[in-house]
Amino acid sequence: MDRSAISAKLGELLVNELGLEEDKITEDANFEQDLEVDSLGVVELVMAMEDTFGVKIPDEEAEKIHTVGEAIDLLNGKLNG
Amino acid sequence: MSRAALVTGGSRGIGRSIALALASAGNPVAVNYASRADAAEAVVAEIEAAGGTAIAVGADVSDPGAVEALFAEVAERLGPVEILVNNAGITRDNLLLRMSVEEFDSVIATNLRSTFLCTKAALKGMLRARWGRVVSIASVAGVAGNPGQGNYAASKAGMIGFSKSIAKEVGSRGITVNVVAPGFIETDMTDALGEQVKEASLGGIALGRFGAPEEIAATVAFLTTDGAGYITGQVIGVDGGISL
Numbered sequence: 197m198d199r200s201a202i203s204a205k206l207g208e209l210l211v212n213e214l215g216l217e218e219d220k221i222t223e224d225a226n227f228e229q230d231l232e233v234d235s236l237g238v239v240e241l242v243m244a245m246e247d248t249f250g251v252k253i254p255d256e257e258a259e260k261i262h263t264v265g266e267a268i269d270l271l272n273g274k275l276n277g
Numbered sequence: 278m279s280r281a282a283l284v285t286g287g288s289r290g291i292g293r294s295i296a297l298a299l300a301s302a303g304n305p306v307a308v309n310y311a312s313r314a315d316a317a318e319a320v321v322a323e324i325e326a327a328g329g330t331a332i333a334v335g336a337d338v339s340d341p342g343a344v345e346a347l348f349a350e351v352a353e354r355l356g357p358v359e360i361l362v363n364n365a366g367i368t369r370d371n372l373l374l375r376m377s378v379e380e381f382d383s384v385i386a387t388n389l390r391s392t393f394l395c396t397k398a399a400l401k402g403m404l405r406a407r408w409g410r411v412v413s414i415a416s417v418a419g420v421a422g423n424p425g426q427g428n429y430a431a432s433k434a435g436m437i438g439f440s441k442s443i444a445k446e447v448g449s450r451g452i453t454v455n456v457v458a459p460g461f462i463e464t465d466m467t468d469a470l471g472e473q474v475k476e477a478s479l480g481g482i483a484l485g486r487f488g489a490p491e492e493i494a495a496t497v498a499f500l501t502t503d504g505a506g507y508i509t510g511q512v513i514g515v516d517g518g519i520s521l
Binding site for chain 1 (some may be wrong): 446450
């Protein structure tokens with residue numbers, strides 16, 4: 197799965213699972229500040245990413261995810277790194 | 278609706294009664310034990326004889342690795358834990374001036390650290406389910422204090438503060454976190470107390486009798502139902518009025 201495919205799949209996840217508004221989702225969007233995801237929601241996002249992409253994301257890596265782009269990069273690194 | 282339940286320290290006393298009550302409500306129950314495998318297997322047999330589902334799982338719930346293995350085993354055999362009862366507890370009573378660091382630390386580890394470890398381990402599954410029930414068994418000693426129980430009371434008061442905080446953290450996800458604070462309940466733990474202490478305690482109990490483990494279990498079972506879904510962060514005294 198290349199980076200753009202990861203991006204598309206993550207976008208679906210954000211809309212369908214977390215109920216985020218599609219038109220607000222950009223790579224620069226900050227989950228807490230721009231997308232109004234609370235801190236527990238970010239933890240849930242990481243769990244959903246693990247389930248959807250079949251990867252393990254340890255807490256120390258999860259803590260570095262602030263924006264949509266960072267989430268894509270992390271997944272890209274795990275799947276294609 | 279049936280939900281996988283885990284009762285720590287479920288082989289004897291109050292934990293045993295809680296395991297039986299949750300099973301009779303239709304939930305598959307994991308009966309955790311620290312050392313008494315025979316007692317835990319007896320609880321499982323009793324549940325199965327009544328038509329319920331249960332498994333016995335040994336684990337020292339104060340140990341992070343053991344807790345991880347415990348939750349993995351329960352998830353595999355019963356499904357993710359959606360009802361957690363933090364019941365495992367010990368006493369090492371002593372007057373403070375005679376209390377050793379080991380006596381203090383061991384009680385905090387078994388009673389409080391286990392509550393932290395097990396609740397943390399259970400939360401992911403509960404978040405996924407958007408439903409969860411955590412009930413921790415504290416004590417009237419954790420609310421009012423008790424001479425000779427500085428360590429025990431501290432652990433139980435710690436469970437109360439912990440539960441209130443987590444209730445606020447996860448309330449928006451349909452997960453409730455409550456505490457039941459038993460008074461003087463007739464179990465192995467209280468059998469160890471002398472007759473003199475028991476007689477003295479009776480005088481302070483409004484209902485004029487000691488409680489039975491089943492009376493704690495009934496309250497815990499209620500708190501795990503959908504009907505109790507608007508109760509969170511509470512400390513429910515089930516103590517015959519000893520705290521009045």
